[in-house]
Amino acid sequence: MTTESYWQATATSLPPFPSLTQDLTVDVVIIGGGLTGITAAYYLKKEGVKVALLERNRFGCCDTGHTTAHLTYVTDERLHEVVQKFGKEAAQSFWEAGAAAIDMIYQNVRDLAMDCEFKWVPGFLHASLASDDKTARESLQKDLEAAVQMGFDATFVEEVPYAKQPGVRFAHQAKFHPLKYLAPLLERIAGGGSYVFENTEASEIEGNPLTVHAGQFKIRCDYLVIATHTPLTGKSSLASATLFQTTADVFLRTPELSDEIFGPTTLLVTSGTREQLIEIASSMEGQLTAAIFGTAVDLRDFADLVSILETKVGRLVFNAFPTGVEVGHAMVHGGMYPATSDSRSTSVGTRAIHRFSRLVCYQGFPQDSLPDELKDDNPKGIWRMVDGEFTKNTC
Numbered sequence: 550m551t552t553e554s555y556w557q558a559t560a561t562s563l564p565p566f567p568s569l570t571q572d573l574t575v576d577v578v579i580i581g582g583g584l585t586g587i588t589a590a591y592y593l594k595k596e597g598v599k600v601a602l603l604e605r606n607r608f609g610c611c612d613t614g615h616t617t618a619h620l621t622y623v624t625d626e627r628l629h630e631v632v633q634k635f636g637k638e639a640a641q642s643f644w645e646a647g648a649a650a651i652d653m654i655y656q657n658v659r660d661l662a663m664d665c666e667f668k669w670v671p672g673f674l675h676a677s678l679a680s681d682d683k684t685a686r687e688s689l690q691k692d693l694e695a696a697v698q699m700g701f702d703a704t705f706v707e708e709v710p711y712a713k714q715p716g717v718r719f720a721h722q723a724k725f726h727p728l729k730y731l732a733p734l735l736e737r738i739a740g741g742g743s744y745v746f747e748n749t750e751a752s753e754i755e756g757n758p759l760t761v762h763a764g765q766f767k768i769r770c771d772y773l774v775i776a777t778h779t780p781l782t783g784k785s786s787l788a789s790a791t792l793f794q795t796t797a798d799v800f801l802r803t804p805e806l807s808d809e810i811f812g813p814t815t816l817l818v819t820s821g822t823r824e825q826l827i828e829i830a831s832s833m834e835g836q837l838t839a840a841i842f843g844t845a846v847d848l849r850d851f852a853d854l855v856s857i858l859e860t861k862v863g864r865l866v867f868n869a870f871p872t873g874v875e876v877g878h879a880m881v882h883g884g885m886y887p888a889t890s891d892s893r894s895t896s897v898g899t900r901a902i903h904r905f906s907r908l909v910c911y912q913g914f915p916q917d918s919l920p921d922e923l924k925d926d927n928p929k930g931i932w933r934m935v936d937g938e939f940t941k942n943t944c
């Protein structure tokens with residue numbers, strides 16, 4: 550059985566493109582030659598922007614060359630669940646963006662007289678073949694109602710073709726050959742100060758001035774579009790530092806976002822009100838550290854936030870990032886809450902040695918048989934705790 554992608558095997562119209570062989574300057578560099586990168590480069594070029602599109606392998610080699618290629622606004626996340634999580638308005642915009650994208654693709658197909666097997670077809674969302682009919686119906690009904698309310702052309706069908714399961718039929722979806730669609734776009738990008746390169750891997754990005762390195766050559770640009778689908782990880786497949794951003798509204802509606810993820814990842818929550826900040830802090834589970842950035846006045850004004858954080862974290866840092874902890878006498882770090890008065894479980898700091906101590910109680914032993922440290926006359930003259938008092942006295 551052949552495992553070659555059908556699209557790649559039949560993409561006769563996709564010509565080879567050159568590699569980068571000189572330094573260049575353009576307005577925008579686009580890294581990644583799949584559907585996203587090629588579309589971005591095509592539209593920017595059309596607007597008169599000078600672009601350089603870089604693909605490390607061949608155009609359409611990755612997801613775009615292996616997709617099922619349904620053009621649909623029906624998202625993998627079920628519509629009624631999107632409404633629950635993000636509200637009706639956001640869900641509607643999400644689906645309308647999908648519908649607009651299909652229309653945009655159709656407009657290109659028509660304007661450039663493309664021979665890319667584009668065809669309008671209905672799309673079906675059906676119950677899983679293994680699902681219980683009643684629950685599946687209810688959930689499909691919820692999607693149908695939401696879609697119709699938003700103005701999408703959807704109807705319930707008792708038996709979806711092939712699947713023979715109840716489902717929802719969405720009109721005005723489409724299918725196409727992705728690589729035959731992208732070839733005419735690619736043809737129109739190079740020229741007039743714009744470039745298209747294959748077998749050209751963006752290996753490094755410098756910020757000031759913005760420069761993309763590809764092997765021994767570099768391209769200066771004002772803007773950069775990263776269209777690599779997965780975040781750029783250089784040549785390794787290891788996760789690289791990634792900054793995600795969301796709004797306080799979304800964060801509060803999506804509890805999974807507050808899960809602690811070990812690894813080089815940060816989530817920035819923005820656009821919140823003071824009330825939301827307090828609500829977020831109150832809803833957090835125990836954490837190792839909280840860092841507060843601000844002025845002494847902010848600290849006073851947000852005293853209620855500090856009070857909440859005191860109950861949530863073991864370490865409060867002001868105007869600094871929580872780096873590794875110093876291994877000193879003051880450090881007692883036994884797990885979730887680093888600042889603890891209970892040193893028995895500390896694995897950091899000088900008291901960590903106590904984890905290995907083995908306590909023994911001697912009862913009724915003659916003085917001669919006791920260790921010197923425990924003899925009544927304290928022959929070593931050491932400090933001892935006797936009846937709750939530190940003393941060097943005999944007892």
Ligand SMILES: Cc1cc2nc3c(=O)[nH]c(=O)nc-3n(C[C@H](O)[C@H](O)[C@H](O)COP(=O)(O)OP(=O)(O)OC[C@H]3O[C@@H](n4cnc5c(N)ncnc54)[C@H](O)[C@@H]3O)c2cc1C
Binds near residue numbers: 614620749750779
């Ligand atoms: C089996 C399957 C079925 C799917 N079915 C559908 C479907 O029916 N409908 C739908 O809408 N979506 C579907 N998808 C998803 C859809 O195919 C992808 O979302 C889409 O193709 C992603 O395009 P892209 O351009 O963002 O990424 P990609 O096509 O992955 O392109 C990214 C490109 O970046 C390049 N690159 C990476 N790093 C560098 C670098 N350092 N320098 C230069 N280039 C670099 C890669 O070589 C790659 O060519 C499916 C996906 C799969 C895998």
